[in-house]
Amino acid sequence: MxxxxxxxxxxxxxxxxxxxxxxxxxxxxxxxxxxxxxxxxxxxxxxxxxxxxxxxxxxxxxxxxxxxxxxxxxxxxxxxxxxxxxxxxxxxxxxxxxxxxxxxxxxxxxxPFVPPVPGRDAEGCFTYRTLDDVRAVRAAATPGAAAVVVGGGLLGLEAANGLRALGMRTHVVEAAPRLMPVQLDAPGGSLLADTIRDRGTDVRCGVALERVAAGPDGRVASVALTDGTVLDASMVVFAAGxxxxxxxxxxxxxxxxxxxxxxxxxxxxxxxxxxxxxxxxxxxxxxxxxxxxxxxxxxxxxxxxxxxGTATPFGEPDLSTRLKLLGVQVASFGDAHAHTEGALEYAVRSPAGGHYAKLVTSGDGRVLLGGVLVGDTGPFPRLRSLVGHPLPVSADALLRHG
Structure with a gap:
């Protein structure tokens, strides 16, 4: 039965x-x-x-x-x-x-988490989580008008990308000091933000939304940030976790x-x-x-x-990520933030070429623990497969020559 x-x-x-x-x-x-x-x-x-x-x-x-x-x-x-x-x-x-x-x-x-700020219920405020949310955002989008995306993580940058494709002038506001703070380190997040700005999307990190102001018709007209900045906006999209x-x-x-x-x-x-x-x-x-x-x-x-009735325990989760956000390739894997005691970090940054790569190894430099890639994620599959294993060459050589 x-x-x-x-x-x-x-x-x-x-x-x-x-x-x-x-x-x-x-x-x-x-x-x-x-x-x-x-x-x-x-x-x-x-x-x-x-x-x-x-x-x-x-x-x-x-x-x-x-x-x-x-x-x-x-x-x-x-x-x-x-x-x-x-x-x-x-x-x-x-x-x-x-x-x-x-x-x-x-x-x-x-x-979705919506920060408890004044005006968050004004007409023109949306969350970004479901197909219904996306349909509502698309129906309200006005080419040439300004939109503010609250949240610079994966979902927020996806939302910003979609709004830009609809012809809107887009601002991304992230309370953390960098974009994608869970996945990227400070140099990687900085390069991602710089590249996105160069492609026409305003990025503001280390600042939070303070309030949403509505016009006489009850619709979103502007937002105020905690650093005193006021941005004109016809739409606010919450993607803040x-x-x-x-x-x-x-x-x-x-x-x-x-x-x-x-x-x-x-x-x-x-x-x-x-x-x-x-x-x-x-x-x-x-x-x-x-x-x-x-x-x-x-x-x-x-x-x-x-x-x-049998299964392996959950253990440590695989938090590896490889995405293309607003046209920028981004990846992180393993212990990307070097939390392991004694871990070493090796990094190469090429701002002119828009590339950043970091590897995290054990204290003796022999075992790969994790890494971050921005701009070129081609090495991601190979590097991810090496996590927890001895490196075939030095971390410095692997970074510079692949």
Whole structure:
């Protein structure tokens, strides 16, 4: 007799979980019910700017919205889970129909963080997280007008890129001293900012949004920054980070991590042996991870546990990143910030050529620990594969000659 897996959330990580489970379920042990809050099935959230630039919804979808004949997956879009009864093993939904489970995976993701500044609710203020957000931004975009993107991380730079493609004059405001502070070091972030400025996007780091001012019609007219600068703007897009969606924790009687998220162990298990959490809502050993790669690892681990009960623990997540942002290639891998005790850093910067490369090694210079690349990420695959291994040549030679 088949068992029922209920997955709450239908983002990229939930999609990977379901795909891995069905691919490995040769004995057809499981039927799957997916409860997605958005009106679409899973889509590529990383490349939302493609939709902003005009790509259709279908170009981002990860799965066919039409169910396949004989499918063991029932996908409920536009369905919000509002409670979990662990004793009866039921998930309650806003439409009112409960779903019984033998196993439950919480993949509720994150919500955008909007700084609590005056005027943040003015007409013309948007978040940048979902397809609905992007559609609203695209409908409001006016070529030649100014837009302010709050946040200089991955999503903020994606938003800025899309707005620039729509013909808007774009400002990026980042409270940290540099762009992409999680992935890049100070020289790499500085070079990225300089290159983006040279290509027509204003970048302001080390300064935060203080307030949004609206005109007589209630629409955004300008923003004030903490350094006293006032920028004219017809639109403000908030892409300043996320917070885990863990609203179901209290109702379900499940513990949360110190900074939010469903508290799980290294196998993504909650204290309830029938309930797991994966992706941005999962606080693995108390820590949430905002990148998709760690979420994929969680999804694959839980799928393996559901199939045969075995899986490797989560361990240290792979936070490697390789992207093209506003036309600039950027990559980081391993211990990019040299947090390892005794680590050494070797760097080469060519401002004229727009290239920066840094390698981090063990104290004896023999083992590669991580690195940063800006402008040319061609060496990324090879360097990433060398992390944790002895270097074939010196770090200096590897930087200069590849």
């Amino acid at each position: 088949s068992r029922t897996l209920v997955v709450v959330g239908h983002g990229m990580v939930a999609h990977r979980l379901v795909e891995r489970l069905l691919d490995g379920d040769t004995r057809r042990q499981w039927r799957v019910v997916v409860l997605g809050e958005e009106p679409w099935p899973a889509y590529d959230r990383i490349h939302l700017s493609r939709h902003l630039e005009g790509a259709g919804t279908d170009a981002l979808l990860l799965t066919d919205p039409a169910p396949r004949a004989g499918s063991r997956v029932a996908t409920w879009t536009g369905t919000r889970a509002v409670g979990v009864d662990r004793e009866r093993r039921l998930v309650r939904t806003e439409p009112g129909e409960p779903h019984r489970y033998d196993a439950l995976v919480l993949a509720t993701g994150s919500r 996320v917070r885990p969606r863990d609203e179901l924790a209290e109702d379900a009687g499940l513990p949360a991590g110190p900074r939010g998220g469903f508290l799980v162990d290294e196998w993504c298990r909650t204290p309830d042996p029938r309930v797991w959490a994966v992706g941005e809502c999962a606080a693995v050993a108390g820590r949430c991870h905002g990148l998709v790669a760690p979420g994929y690892r969680m999804a694959e681990s839980v799928a393996a546990q559901l199939l045969d």
